[in-house]
Amino acid sequence: MPPTPRLAWLAAPVLMALTACAMPGAPDAAPLVGSEWRLEDMGGRGVLDTVQATLAFPEAGRVAGNSSCNRFFGSYTLMQDRIALGQLGGTRMACAPAVDEQETRYLDALQKAQRLEVRGRTMLMHVQGWEKPLRFLRTKP
Numbered sequence: 001m002p003p004t005p006r007l008a009w010l011a012a013p014v015l016m017a018l019t020a021c022a023m024p025g026a027p028d029a030a031p032l033v034g035s036e037w038r039l040e041d042m043g044g045r046g047v048l049d050t051v052q053a054t055l056a057f058p059e060a061g062r063v064a065g066n067s068s069c070n071r072f073f074g075s076y077t078l079m080q081d082r083i084a085l086g087q088l089g090g091t092r093m094a095c096a097p098a099v100d101e102q103e104t105r106y107l108d109a110l111q112k113a114q115r116l117e118v119r120g121r122t123m124l125m126h127v128q129g130w131e132k133p134l135r136f137l138r139t140k141p
Contacts, residue, residue, distance in 0.1 A: 032057040032078070036065075037123055037136035042105060044132040051099050053106050055136060063088075063110075068103035069095035083116045083125070109134055 039053035047053060054065040057076075063085060064073040072090035076083055088107060095103060115126040117133075124133040 031118070033060050034058070034141060035138060036140035038139050039106065039134060040137050041132075041135040042102070042109065043127065043130045043134065048098060048102055051102070053102065054139070055110075056140075067107050069093055069099045070103065072107065078116070081115050081117065083113050085110050085113055106134075 034057065036054060036056040039047055039055070041047065048068070051068045052066060053068045056064045058064055061075055061077070062073070063076050064071070066072075067090060070091040070093050072088045074088035075086035077086075088110065090107075109125075109127045109130065112128040112130075113125050113134075114128050117124040117126075121138040123136040123138065125136065126133045
């Protein structure tokens with residue numbers, strides 16, 4: 001029996017990965033890497049105009065951002081349109097009460113994230129127990 005060409009052996013996993021990313025309605029993990037998003041709406045409740053809550057995907061499996069007052073970082077897994085964030089760490093600066101309330105709600109929502117939809121420059125993050133998703137606007141790239 002002739003040996004299997006190395007190229008064919010390497011091509012199978014690549015084709016499987018490309019097929020998984022091309023599933024309808026599923027965000028493609030590759031465009032998330034390096035992207036940054038600004039929180040525009042938190043489940044229909046809006047957000048404070050004076051602060052920016054953000055979410056970034058600096059590398060595969062890692063998230064970071066501004067939670068309104070503090071910076072946070074952590075891990076995530078994405079399978080098709082399903083997302084799960086790991087335990088988040090962050091800074092502990094004192095915040096004004098309204099900012100602190102938004103920050104607490106935002107971090108809680110991120111920990112309960114279940115599903116992502118990316119529609120052009122908009123990303124919707126569906127959260128367990130919330131009727132409406134978090135809505136983000138892409139800021140990079």
